[in-house]
Amino acid sequence: MRYREFAVRLHIVYRSVGSENRKDRPDFYNKSLALASLLRAADNVDIETELVFVNDGPIPAGRLEMMSEAGEVLGVRCGSNRSSYRWVLRLPRQRGWSPADLVWFSEDDYLYTAASLRDLVRAANELDLADYFALYSSMRFDPAATRCSPLISSATRSQGDPDAVLLGTARWYHAVSATSTFGARLGAVLADERLLRTCPFLGEAWDHATCLAYQGYRPFGLRELAGGRPDPGHMGPPRAAARRVALVGVRTAADAVALARRQRARRTLVAPDPDLVTHMEQRFLAPGTDWAAVATAVAHWSRSRGQQTPWAPKAGAPKPDAPKPDA
Template sequence: MVFANDGPIPPDRLAMMTRAGEVLPVRCGSNRSSYRLALRLPKARGWAPDDLVWFAEDDYLYTADALSAVVAAAEKLPEADYFTTYSRLRFGADATRRSPTYSPLDRSDGDGDAVEIGRVRWYRAVSSTSTFGAWVHTIVADERLLRSAPFVGGAFDHATCLAYQGYRPFGLSQLGGEPLAPGEHPALKRFVRRIALTGLRSALNLAALARPEHDRRVLVAPDPDLATHLEEGHLAPGIDWAAEARDVADWLGASRRAAGDR
């Protein structure tokens, strides 16, 4: 466990982090910068290539068995490179590298290729957020792409996942990004931003389409979800997250008591 803390942390939370792992104070100043710093750790620290690494944002609720389920999937799905605990989209039957269409069905519904492991079915997913797992050797090999993609703006994590799977992330109409409001931003700023985004997004498109077939990655996700982004109104559907929170709290309490007994 490595906690990359940008800014002050309440003492009780800091004490918990210290007991659980390494506290790494950083001064990044933005989510993008701290994310890019974390992506450097596997290579910089020489972590074992065949280990799994999990990148975790701080605003997620996991089920108690979420990460053990990821480990089980990694053991039984040798074709998988990246793992997520929270997704919805999968590719359509007519998807191509230049036109990555999406299935009208959610998650593993009707997916004959989904694999049941324990209580969940794992399916090939379109994208994840910036909370995900991967093999260390995959992160090291993809580090340049992963650390460059955040500069494309917008839902860069979605674009990243498409790119490492070899699919074009942006259509022609998306290259310049969403237009800024003329009344709030000067014309020069709007022009410069559009030119910059067009260049960056075009470069990511080219990198995705140039990716050799043998280097195209596979992202898998569970059905049902094993975590949720804690954003009001956007919790993963179909799960009683209040009950899951109570279960995790009970599990954490039992773990603390067991640690105290030792």
């Protein structure tokens, strides 16, 4: 078992844009509420915490004020999720953050339970073999999985997993992948920076491919090497063909890099069951939690601190005078 020092600092890097998209959102969705939920979770962390907000383009004034009061605000002009993700991955090295610290990279459309980031720190301190951390995931590896054939189990999360570890109210299991909202030991991020910054060029589901690669599993089978849809917009046949050739090249390289990882360089990703955060898209809400109730608790918490969140609980919803710690 690898020995780890206890984490002494948590760096939270929150990526946000002012624009919206057409995803099917739940009734309680809005980005100010998402931000408030992260701030509430950060308030419950019991180690030193630094918040850095990276805004790609203009942000509404109310939300920007919430950020400014909580931490450092950086403005960037990246133009895409992929570009801003690659941009923030340079921060740990550029700022000289300690490899012993933790980092949490977040997108701006996730809802956090109150205990989520505190439980992240606890998992990092108690699960020595873990390098990366998801708070929202579902897949785990099948027992027959190999590095060349990373089979996914038909069971989800910690269901029937004898190796899952109970910490508080959640069972932590070895997960397959996470989104680009994830945590990590900074030593792993610093060592894996080149891989992490290259993987967004792998096409669709690049976050899934990233997690497979740093764990030492081949991300792409032979049939997937040239897969994926072309970039949005009107591309003539020559451009589409050139992109497909390039895609084959970067995916082949990703496979080679993953399989070339020595055992000591292979990372482990863990996730809790039930999920401690959720992506706020209707069909992807994490099961097992009343997220509308979490949103209500966040809204009341935010208003009690003089913050304005456009979403409000429906009339008649109970006011959580003393929300449960995991709400």
